[in-house]
Amino acid sequence: MNIETSQKLFNRAKEVMPGGVNSPVRSFNGVGGSPIFFREAKGSILTDVDGNQYLDFVGSWGPMILGHANEQVIEDTKRTLAKSSSFGAPTLLEIELAELIVEIAPNVEKVRMVNSGTEACMSAIRLARGYTGKSKVIKFDGCYHGHADSFLIQAGSGAATLGLPNSPGVTSGTAQDTLSATFNDLHSVESLIAQNPNDIAAIIVEPVAGNMGCVPPIAGFLEGLRALCNKNNIILIFDEVMTGFRLSLGGAQELLSVDADLVTYGKIIGGGMPVGAYGGRREIMNMVAPSGPVYQAGTLSGNPVAMAAGLSTISILRNNPDIYTRLNRTNTYLLEQLKEVFKEHNFDTVVNQLGSMISLHFTGINIQNFDNAKNANIDLYRNFFHGMLNRGIYLPPSAFESWFLSTTISDQLVDQTVAAAREVAKQLSE
Numbered sequence: 001m002n003i004e005t006s007q008k009l010f011n012r013a014k015e016v017m018p019g020g021v022n023s024p025v026r027s028f029n030g031v032g033g034s035p036i037f038f039r040e041a042k043g044s045i046l047t048d049v050d051g052n053q054y055l056d057f058v059g060s061w062g063p064m065i066l067g068h069a070n071e072q073v074i075e076d077t078k079r080t081l082a083k084s085s086s087f088g089a090p091t092l093l094e095i096e097l098a099e100l101i102v103e104i105a106p107n108v109e110k111v112r113m114v115n116s117g118t119e120a121c122m123s124a125i126r127l128a129r130g131y132t133g134k135s136k137v138i139k140f141d142g143c144y145h146g147h148a149d150s151f152l153i154q155a156g157s158g159a160a161t162l163g164l165p166n167s168p169g170v171t172s173g174t175a176q177d178t179l180s181a182t183f184n185d186l187h188s189v190e191s192l193i194a195q196n197p198n199d200i201a202a203i204i205v206e207p208v209a210g211n212m213g214c215v216p217p218i219a220g221f222l223e224g225l226r227a228l229c230n231k232n233n234i235i236l237i238f239d240e241v242m243t244g245f246r247l248s249l250g251g252a253q254e255l256l257s258v259d260a261d262l263v264t265y266g267k268i269i270g271g272g273m274p275v276g277a278y279g280g281r282r283e284i285m286n287m288v289a290p291s292g293p294v295y296q297a298g299t300l301s302g303n304p305v306a307m308a309a310g311l312s313t314i315s316i317l318r319n320n321p322d323i324y325t326r327l328n329r330t331n332t333y334l335l336e337q338l339k340e341v342f343k344e345h346n347f348d349t350v351v352n353q354l355g356s357m358i359s360l361h362f363t364g365i366n367i368q369n370f371d372n373a374k375n376a377n378i379d380l381y382r383n384f385f386h387g388m389l390n391r392g393i394y395l396p397p398s399a400f401e402s403w404f405l406s407t408t409i410s411d412q413l414v415d416q417t418v419a420a421a422r423e424v425a426k427q428l429s430e
C-alpha cells in the first residue's frame with residue numbers, strides 16, 4: 001500500500017489539530033503507524049487519498065449500518081439540505097424522527113435530540129440526578145459513555161486505547177460522584193450501593209459493552225441491575241449509543257428483554273450525521289426543560305439535515321427487519337471462519353460476538369470485563385491490524401473497540417477477509 005499522501009496530510013494535520021485528529025482513537029496511537037486519510041466510500045469499500053481501497057469493518061464506529069453513501073439516505077439528506085441547513089426553530093422532521101423512535105424503542109415515551117452520544121449520556125445522568133434528587137452515578141470499568149467529565153473514570157474506547165482511562169482536568173468534586181464497578185459483576189455493584197446508601201441516582205451501562213471490545217452481558221447481569229435499581233430507587237440508564245438499532249430494531253432492550261428507565265442513542269439514529277438522543281417514560285422526560293426544571297439545550301439539536309439522514313436510515317431498518325437476521329448470520333459466518341484460522345495456527349484467541357458486533361482478543365481467557373480485555377496480547381492485535389490493513393482490510397485501530405458489520409458486507413467479502421486473516425496468522429506464527 002502506498003500511503004504517502006496520508007502521511008503528508010497527517011504531518012500537516014498535526015500542525016493545526018491536537019494529535020492531527022478530531023478524535024483520539026483515529027490517530028492510530030493504539031496500533032502504531034500513521035492514520036489513513038479517506039477520500040470517499042461506497043457500500044463497505046473505503047478509498048483513501050492515495051487511491052487504495054479497503055473493506056470497512058469500522059463503519060464510522062457504528063453509524064454506517066447500511067454501508068456508506070446509501071442512495072436513499074443521500075437523496076433524502078440532499079433534498080433537505082437544499083432547503084437550508086438549520087433554522088434553530090422547530091421543524092416537522094424532528095417530530096417524525098422522534099415519533100419513529102418512540103414507536104420502535106421499548107420504554108421510550110418521549111425523546112430529546114442532541115448532537116452526540118456524549119451529550120445524550122451527560123444529559124441522561126443530569127436528568128436522573130434531577131429526577132431522584134440524588135448525586136452519585138455508577139458506571140463500569142471499560143465502558144465508555146463519551147467524554148463528559150463524569151464518565152472519564154476508568155473509561156473504555158479511545159481513553160483505554162491511549163492508556164488514559166482517567167483524565168486530567170476532571171475535578172475531584174466531579175470524580176467523587178462517579179463510582180465504577182466491574183462489568184458482569186453484580187457483587188461489585190451491590191457493595192457500591194451499600195457503601196452509598198440512598199445516594200445513587202443512576203446506574204449507566206452499555207447493555208452490550210463495545211468499548212473494551214465486544215463484551216456481552218453474562219446471564220442474569222442486566223436482570224440483576226434491573227432488580228437492584230427497583231429495590232434502591234435508582235434510575236437504570238442503558239447507553240445504547242452503539243447497540244441501539246444495531247443489535248435489533250429495538251436495540252438491547254428488545255433483544256435481551258430487560259427494561260431501562262432511560263435510554264441513550266447516537267450513531268445509527270443520525271445515519272452518519274451528528275445526532276444523539278435520550279428518552280424514557282413521560283414522568284421522567286417531563287422533567288426536562290422547558291417542561292421541567294432540568295436544563296439542557298443545543299443550537300443544532302434536531303437539525304433538519306441530521307434528522308433527514310437519521311429518519312431515512314431508521315425507516316429503511318424498520319421497513320426491512322430481515323436486515324438483522326442477515327447481519328447476524330454474516331457475522332456468525334465471520335466468527336466461525338476466524339476461529340478456524342486462529343485454531344489452525346495455534347493462536348489463543350477469543351472472538352466475542354453479539355448480533356453485528358464482533359471483536360478479536362489474543363488471549364486464552366474469556367473476555368467478560370475490562371481487566372480481561374487489558375490483559376490480552378495488545379501487541380499481537382497491533383501486528384494483526386497492520387497485516388490486515390496491508391491486505392486492504394480496515395479493522396478498528398484499537399484492541400478496545402468492536403468491529404461493526406454493515407448490510408453491504410457479503411459472504412464473498414467475508415471470505416476475502418478470512419483469506420487475508422489466514423495469511424496474516426501464518427506470517428505472525430512464523
Ligand code: KE4
Nearest residue numbers: 023061116117118144145146157241242266
Ligand atoms: P459520541 O459523543 O462519540 O457521539 O458518543 C459517545 C459514546 C457513548 N456511548 C457509547 C456506548 C459509545 O460507544 C460512544 C462513542 N463510541 C466511540 C467508539 N467506540 C466513538 C469513537 C470516537 O471516540 O472517535
